[in-house]
Amino acid sequence: MSLLTPDFGLLVWMLLCFIILACILGKFAWPAIVGMIEKRGNYIEESLKKADEANAALANLKEENAKLLAEAKNERLEMLKEASRLKDQMISDAKTQAIAEANKIMESAKESIQLEKDNAIKDIRTQVAELSVTIAEKILRGELKDAESQTAMINKYLDEVNISKS
Amino acid sequence: MSQSRNKMTSCLAKVFFAALFLFSSFSMSAQSSEATEVANEVAAAEKHQEKEGVDLKEMIFGHTGDAYSWHITTVNGHPISIPLLCILYGQNGLDVFCSSNLGHEGHYTEYKGYKIAEEGNDAGKIIELSTGKRPWDFSITKNVASLLISCALLLWIFLSIAKRYKENPMSRPVGKQALLEPLIVSLVDDIIKPSIGKNYKRYTAYLLTAFFFIFLNNILGIIPIFPGGANLTGNIAVTVVLASLTFILTNFTATKAYYKEIFWPEVPIFLKLPIPLMQFIEIMGVFIKPIALCVRLFANMFAGHTMVLILIGLIFIFGQMHVAAGAGISVLSVLLIVFMSLLECLVCFIQAYVFTMLSAIFIGMGQVEEHEH
Numbered sequence: 001m002s003l004l005t006p007d008f009g010l011l012v013w014m015l016l017c018f019i020i021l022a023c024i025l026g027k028f029a030w031p032a033i034v035g036m037i038e039k040r041g042n043y044i045e046e047s048l049k050k051a052d053e054a055n056a057a058l059a060n061l062k063e064e065n066a067k068l069l070a071e072a073k074n075e076r077l078e079m080l081k082e083a084s085r086l087k088d089q090m091i092s093d094a095k096t097q098a099i100a101e102a103n104k105i106m107e108s109a110k111e112s113i114q115l116e117k118d119n120a121i122k123d124i125r126t127q128v129a130e131l132s133v134t135i136a137e138k139i140l141r142g143e144l145k146d147a148e149s150q151t152a153m154i155n156k157y158l159d160e161v162n163i164s165k166s
Numbered sequence: 167m168s169q170s171r172n173k174m175t176s177c178l179a180k181v182f183f184a185a186l187f188l189f190s191s192f193s194m195s196a197q198s199s200e201a202t203e204v205a206n207e208v209a210a211a212e213k214h215q216e217k218e219g220v221d222l223k224e225m226i227f228g229h230t231g232d233a234y235s236w237h238i239t240t241v242n243g244h245p246i247s248i249p250l251l252c253i254l255y256g257q258n259g260l261d262v263f264c265s266s267n268l269g270h271e272g273h274y275t276e277y278k279g280y281k282i283a284e285e286g287n288d289a290g291k292i293i294e295l296s297t298g299k300r301p302w303d304f305s306i307t308k309n310v311a312s313l314l315i316s317c318a319l320l321l322w323i324f325l326s327i328a329k330r331y332k333e334n335p336m337s338r339p340v341g342k343q344a345l346l347e348p349l350i351v352s353l354v355d356d357i358i359k360p361s362i363g364k365n366y367k368r369y370t371a372y373l374l375t376a377f378f379f380i381f382l383n384n385i386l387g388i389i390p391i392f393p394g395g396a397n398l399t400g401n402i403a404v405t406v407v408l409a410s411l412t413f414i415l416t417n418f419t420a421t422k423a424y425y426k427e428i429f430w431p432e433v434p435i436f437l438k439l440p441i442p443l444m445q446f447i448e449i450m451g452v453f454i455k456p457i458a459l460c461v462r463l464f465a466n467m468f469a470g471h472t473m474v475l476i477l478i479g480l481i482f483i484f485g486q487m488h489v490a491a492g493a494g495i496s497v498l499s500v501l502l503i504v505f506m507s508l509l510e511c512l513v514c515f516i517q518a519y520v521f522t523m524l525s526a527i528f529i530g531m532g533q534v535e536e537h538e539h
Contacts, residue, residue: 003227003231003402003468004402005402006401006402006403006406007232007303007307007401007403008302008303009302009303009304009305009307009310010232010307010309010310010313010401010403010404011403011406011407012304013304013306013310013313014313014403014404014407015407017313017314017317018317018375018379018407018408018411019411020317021317021320021321021375021379022371022372022375022376023371024321024325025320025321025324025325025371025374025375026371026372026375028325028328029324029325029327029328030324030328030370030371030374030375031371032328032331032332033324033327033328033331033350034350034354034370034374036331036332036335037331037347037350037351037354039335040335040336043336
């Protein structure tokens with residue numbers, strides 16, 4: 001039995017077939033398979049990394065959003081506060097202004113009243129003076145109807161003047 | 167009668183011892199690599215069968231060896247087999263004919279001056295009647311047919327997988343691809359890359375092809391019916407070719423540092439001059455490594471097949487003694503055969519794996535870099 005002596009025919013066939021097989025698979029199968037497995041591995045790894053990054057970015061975004069929201073809320077609160085403050089201020093301003101205006105009006109009213117009063121008093125005084133002159137004239141006329149009385153009167157006045165002169 | 171019974175008993179004991187020996191050597195041979203072991207196995211197998219009436223030897227070598235036709239079964243003394251092609255180059259030039267012309271076992275007939283020898287060194291092989299010598303024999307024998315079938319299968323499997331990878335590069339693997347991808351990945355990442363180093367890409371084609379070739383043929387070998395059962399990887403011609411390719415790849419693509427370690431290793435000078443002791447050992451190593459590779463695969467697969475055949479043979483030996491004994495032992499035998507076959511399934515993978523791993527390691531040894539001092 002040729003158990004340990006290799007059969008020549010089989011040896012040749014084996015060599016031929018195996019080398020052809022290795023060449024064909026080495027050209028068309030293994031590079032494609034091994035290369036693609038490697039490529040896919042890299043792709044999966046990269047995709048996972050990207051997904052992680054995206055997740056992180058999303059988390060960041062959420063945080064930022066929350067922050068923005070909080071900020072917006074704060075701002076609104078602030079604005080409301082400011083508005084109410086402004087309103088109060090406006091009201092109080094208006095009040096003080098109104099009071100000042102009212103005071104001013106009162107002042108000017110008082111002034112004009114005073115002026116009117118003064119004018120009236122002056123008027124009254126002139127009228128009173130005119131009236132007194134007229135009355136005095138009438139009285140004088142009545143008293144100085146005759147020459148004697150006139151002379152007496154003049155004398156009297158002359159005396160008075162003299163006395164006052166001495 | 168009692169004499170023949172004695173003979174039978176002694177023969178049985180031998181069969182058992184041979185079986186035990188085969189089994190122990192089989193379980194150990196994944197680590198051991200001595201060629202002598204195989205020679206011993208063969209000697210033991212041959213010795214115990216020479217005296218035996220039941221042609222166990224014939225059966226075992228018939229099943230593990232090569233043949234010109236693919237025998238399937240024998241019904242009423244008529245063999246049912248698939249005839250194969252005989253391609254011969256003899257004194258009359260090239261002759262191509264169907265193997266059915268040569269008759270069948272026990273009834274070999276002469277055809278075109280060729281005949282299958284019944285005895286002598288060339289028993290079971292085609293010889294030329296005029297000279298009694300072997301012609302150049304390139305016949306498509308059972309093993310060659312199995313080789314062609316397995317090559318076709320491998321081409322179909324891996325080219326279709328490659329096509330799928332090219333067409334859907336980023337999709338998830340399906341079918342054959344899903345089955346083989348983890349295997350390919352683990353071979354490349356766990357064996358080839360770490361063993362060879364940076365130049366690993368040059369050798370992946372050979373190593374992956376060798377792995378799947380051996381694995382597929384191992385598997386086909388343990389399937390008992392056509393298209394399996396050819397014991398291709400248990401044939402020394404096949405393992406010689408595989409080991410030679412590893413040898414060629416290791417030594418013809420090796421670095422300078424590798425050859426320096428062989429011819430001028432860094433050892434005390436008296437070990438290499440004037441008697442080149444270290445060089446002798448190193449050069450021996452260069453050749454022993456692929457020889458071990460060749461014999462390991464051959465011996466493992468051959469031993470596994472032989473074990474199963476011996477266990478089957480036991481049934482018939484006991485059956486010859488007594489029908490009841492045959493029936494009794496058949497239960498035990500079948501259990502053992504199932505166990506052996508399961509073990510064989512494991513061995514099919516392990517041997518392919520070990521061959522690839524050792525080839526990668528040997529090639530890696532040839533890729534050593536000059537180390538710093």
